[in-house]
Amino acid sequence: MPPRASRRQLLGRALGVAVGAGAAGAAGFGVARATEPGPAATPAAPQHDPTADIVPFYGAHQAGIATPAQDRLAFAAFDVTTASVQDLQVLLGTWSAAAAQLTRGLPVGAVETDPQSPPIDTGEAEGLSAARLTITVGFGPSLFDQRFGLSAKRPAALADLPTLPGDGTLVPARSGGDLCVQACADDPTVAFHAIRNFARLARGKAVIRWSQLGFGRTSATSVGQQTERNLMGFKDGTRNIKAETGADLDGYVWVGAEGEQSWMRGGSYLVARRIRMLIESWDTDRLADQENVFGRFKTSGAPLTGKAESDTPDFAAEGADGRPVIPVGAHIRLAAPETNGGQKILRRGYSYTDGIDTATGLLDAGLFFIAYQKDPRAQFVPIQTRLAQHDNLNEYIRHTGSALFAVPPGLAAAGDWWGKALFG
Amino acid sequence: MPPRASRRQLLGRALGVAVGAGAAGAAGFGVARATEPGPAATPAAPQHDPTADIVPFYGAHQAGIATPAQDRLAFAAFDVTTASVQDLQVLLGTWSAAAAQLTRGLPVGAVETDPQSPPIDTGEAEGLSAARLTITVGFGPSLFDQRFGLSAKRPAALADLPTLPGDGTLVPARSGGDLCVQACADDPTVAFHAIRNFARLARGKAVIRWSQLGFGRTSATSVGQQTERNLMGFKDGTRNIKAETGADLDGYVWVGAEGEQSWMRGGSYLVARRIRMLIESWDTDRLADQENVFGRFKTSGAPLTGKAESDTPDFAAEGADGRPVIPVGAHIRLAAPETNGGQKILRRGYSYTDGIDTATGLLDAGLFFIAYQKDPRAQFVPIQTRLAQHDNLNEYIRHTGSALFAVPPGLAAAGDWWGKALFG
Numbered sequence: 001m002p003p004r005a006s007r008r009q010l011l012g013r014a015l016g017v018a019v020g021a022g023a024a025g026a027a028g029f030g031v032a033r034a035t036e037p038g039p040a041a042t043p044a045a046p047q048h049d050p051t052a053d054i055v056p057f058y059g060a061h062q063a064g065i066a067t068p069a070q071d072r073l074a075f076a077a078f079d080v081t082t083a084s085v086q087d088l089q090v091l092l093g094t095w096s097a098a099a100a101q102l103t104r105g106l107p108v109g110a111v112e113t114d115p116q117s118p119p120i121d122t123g124e125a126e127g128l129s130a131a132r133l134t135i136t137v138g139f140g141p142s143l144f145d146q147r148f149g150l151s152a153k154r155p156a157a158l159a160d161l162p163t164l165p166g167d168g169t170l171v172p173a174r175s176g177g178d179l180c181v182q183a184c185a186d187d188p189t190v191a192f193h194a195i196r197n198f199a200r201l202a203r204g205k206a207v208i209r210w211s212q213l214g215f216g217r218t219s220a221t222s223v224g225q226q227t228e229r230n231l232m233g234f235k236d237g238t239r240n241i242k243a244e245t246g247a248d249l250d251g252y253v254w255v256g257a258e259g260e261q262s263w264m265r266g267g268s269y270l271v272a273r274r275i276r277m278l279i280e281s282w283d284t285d286r287l288a289d290q291e292n293v294f295g296r297f298k299t300s301g302a303p304l305t306g307k308a309e310s311d312t313p314d315f316a317a318e319g320a321d322g323r324p325v326i327p328v329g330a331h332i333r334l335a336a337p338e339t340n341g342g343q344k345i346l347r348r349g350y351s352y353t354d355g356i357d358t359a360t361g362l363l364d365a366g367l368f369f370i371a372y373q374k375d376p377r378a379q380f381v382p383i384q385t386r387l388a389q390h391d392n393l394n395e396y397i398r399h400t401g402s403a404l405f406a407v408p409p410g411l412a413a414a415g416d417w418w419g420k421a422l423f424g
Numbered sequence: 425m426p427p428r429a430s431r432r433q434l435l436g437r438a439l440g441v442a443v444g445a446g447a448a449g450a451a452g453f454g455v456a457r458a459t460e461p462g463p464a465a466t467p468a469a470p471q472h473d474p475t476a477d478i479v480p481f482y483g484a485h486q487a488g489i490a491t492p493a494q495d496r497l498a499f500a501a502f503d504v505t506t507a508s509v510q511d512l513q514v515l516l517g518t519w520s521a522a523a524a525q526l527t528r529g530l531p532v533g534a535v536e537t538d539p540q541s542p543p544i545d546t547g548e549a550e551g552l553s554a555a556r557l558t559i560t561v562g563f564g565p566s567l568f569d570q571r572f573g574l575s576a577k578r579p580a581a582l583a584d585l586p587t588l589p590g591d592g593t594l595v596p597a598r599s600g601g602d603l604c605v606q607a608c609a610d611d612p613t614v615a616f617h618a619i620r621n622f623a624r625l626a627r628g629k630a631v632i633r634w635s636q637l638g639f640g641r642t643s644a645t646s647v648g649q650q651t652e653r654n655l656m657g658f659k660d661g662t663r664n665i666k667a668e669t670g671a672d673l674d675g676y677v678w679v680g681a682e683g684e685q686s687w688m689r690g691g692s693y694l695v696a697r698r699i700r701m702l703i704e705s706w707d708t709d710r711l712a713d714q715e716n717v718f719g720r721f722k723t724s725g726a727p728l729t730g731k732a733e734s735d736t737p738d739f740a741a742e743g744a745d746g747r748p749v750i751p752v753g754a755h756i757r758l759a760a761p762e763t764n765g766g767q768k769i770l771r772r773g774y775s776y777t778d779g780i781d782t783a784t785g786l787l788d789a790g791l792f793f794i795a796y797q798k799d800p801r802a803q804f805v806p807i808q809t810r811l812a813q814h815d816n817l818n819e820y821i822r823h824t825g826s827a828l829f830a831v832p833p834g835l836a837a838a839g840d841w842w843g844k845a846l847f848g
Contacts, residue, residue: 072639188640208785228613232547288540358597
């Protein structure tokens with residue numbers, strides 16, 4: 001595939017390689033159709049350079065985890081509707097090949113081929129660059145039930161999340177899922193296009209269970225990125241794991257040799273929580289209280305014991321009144337490695353707003369929290385349990401969605417596919 | 425106000441000037457509080473240059489109409505809840521002053537003032553540039569009922585939209601409103617921040633009735649902009665009115681001397697329609713049919729009678745079979761000035777997706793259509809009536825929201841406010 005191939009090129013070869021001509025053919029997407037422009041042939045439209053802004057798709061780990069966080073998110077959880085394990089494999093193979101195309105700024109298939117057939121790609125991203133698109137796929141606990149013969153392959157770390165304090169507000173229709181697809185890009189149309197075409201490729205095999213758009217990243221995952229504010233106006237995540245810190249990635253994010261399921265080595269576990277902020281209530285809270293809730297100054301983002309955002313919080317510091325400067329229930333104290341036996345998670349959160357809650361007339365907006373880790377039982381679960389019990393922030397937030405996925409390692413090259421080692 | 429003032433500067437002066445100290449004081453936002461950092465004062469955080477990417481707020485026309493379309497939209501319709509015309513005036517004055525701040529990349533008020541008071545600005549846009557933010561305000565027909573004594577000021581052009589063919593799918597909770605606020609920016613956090621703070625400033629006087637985020641612009645309103653694709657993968661709006669074409673703006677967009685209500689001269693009328701696309705159905709349609717629905721080639725965007733996107737459609741051209749090359753029911757034919765007595769509208773549409781329609785499991789996505797014009801009775805209504813009756817596109821779309829607003833002219837300078845001429 002020449003590096004300057006446009007989105008208009010045919011997908012045939014990539015799909016054929018990825019899942020084998022037979023499987024891809026069965027999926028109905030493997031055979032490149034001849035281009036027959038017909039009498040009213042259209043000239044090629046001017047194209048952006050589609051090789052700009054490409055994040056490599058193949059590698060030891062899936063992109064979209066340690067990749068410097070892109071600006072926009074489109075996320076979907078799918079329920080598998082087919083009872084056939086072969087259908088599921090074809091789906092995962094088709095998705096793998098499609099992701100290889102999309103992340104290079106190419107369509108999943110030709111937009112203009114046979115006028116008498118539907119376009120293979122839906123077309124709305126034609127002419128846009130790859131926009132640093134990453135597509136990250138995971139497997140939910142429910143995929144390992146009796147349906148597909150995978151129960152013996154279920155990792156211990158993929159234990160169902162326990163019911164945590166405050167989980168009474170979770171909405172089942174916004175939670176769980178057999179599969180997940182996280183599409184991150186610097187252009188929202190590119191991210192949405194990926195999810196939409198994945199849903200289309202899944203027709204007859206899986207359906208979207210829930211989806212979420214994120215409009216602004218709140219997590220920096222690279223030392224080169226500024227911490228962006230959440231919708232409470234605070235910088236939260238200053239101490240996040242950064243892509244450049246290999247020791248943190250190996251220590252806290254990537255499943256290593258300790259994973260008892262070899263198919264997960266090099267992978268990670270994704271926890272997603274849709275955290276609604278009670279914005280109208282928050283906005284009436286006085287500044288000092290807001291700062292005590294987070295343990296940081298609002299404008300500078302510095303810890304209450306420091307001057308600059310990057311200053312390490314001094315959790316032992318006491319004020320003149322003998323009380324801790326960073327309150328006992330402050331968010332940064334409870335979430336800190338110092339409070340959690342040294343544990344860390346890699347956060348990749350995005351702000352969301354989904355309009356008005358018609359039941360209350362209040363804004364439905366907040367944080368779509370995504371965290372990656374090597375074992376949620378040792379990381380997300382104890383950290384979130386502590387937060388759910390004691391965090392001053394709880395007065396102003398409600399967890400409305402929750403999901404857990406095992407994210408397998410990256411694909412080695414064309415021909416590899418998500419789940420190949422799982423099913424092998 | 426020095427040009428490099430940061431978002432952290434106080435709002436007091438601007439608000440005081442805009443609506444008079446008394447009115448602003450009554451709104452609770454007019455008096456600048458002294459900055460008292462206290463013992464734990466925070467240093468200033470590094471700031472982007474907030475003067476970059478500023479669209480001038482004051483002028484003969486409101487910005488956000490002929491302004492080259494920004495990438496992102498946040499739109500809200502409000503219902504006025506106060507029965508006091510003075511409260512309404514204070515609200516409009518407060519909004520005017522806040523918009524002058526926000527469009528310069530400044531907060532509506534200080535984030536850090538008195539630790540014992542809530543921050544005046546919610547803070548999530550601190551450190552971001554103005555991102556070409558425009559804020560455009562309009563008045564719905566319902567504002568001219570008996571409540572505020574405005575019925576004699578209602579323009580004839582603000583006649584309620586008639587019930588059009590296909591309007592049976594409109595959702596009342598997504599339609600109408602006493603006031604509207606259109607916030608467009610190149611950064612979605614900046615656009616959302618404006619709507620959120622407007623809602624907060626309205627507390628006790630008005631509440632959001634419905635809101636809509638748009639994630640990708642579909643309309644070019646400047647000759648320097650490329651036409652972006654809609655979620656059907658087509659370029660639709662190539663022949664849109666462009667900001668550089670003053671004759672089109674004066675002829676079709678700005679209310680001139682013919683407006684019988686002098687307070688609207690220099691203004692325009694905004695029609696908003698939430699148009700859901702039946703995406704899954706569209707995606708199964710064959711290419712030739714899709715192209716006949718629009719009357720354009722999918723990839724190039726050229727009319728079916730042309731080679732390039734900008735080619736003028738030849739509606740008289742017939743194929744070898746004697747039938748029109750651009751079908752009788754093609755969208756570009758029915759929407760064209762040639763079919764509508766020369767009438768045009770200025771479109772400012774955005775793609776939206778609001779997740780899954782839980783009733784059907786299908787994507788709720790489509791086009792949030794915004795059009796500006798000098799008289800909807802002569803422009804949107806007859807054009808949309810023709811489209812609703814004959815457009816081949818109707819099989820694949822449903823109008824789910826509808827609203828009309830009178831958008832007054834621009835504010836002259838600090839001290840002017842939206843509605844000053846209306847109430848004067």
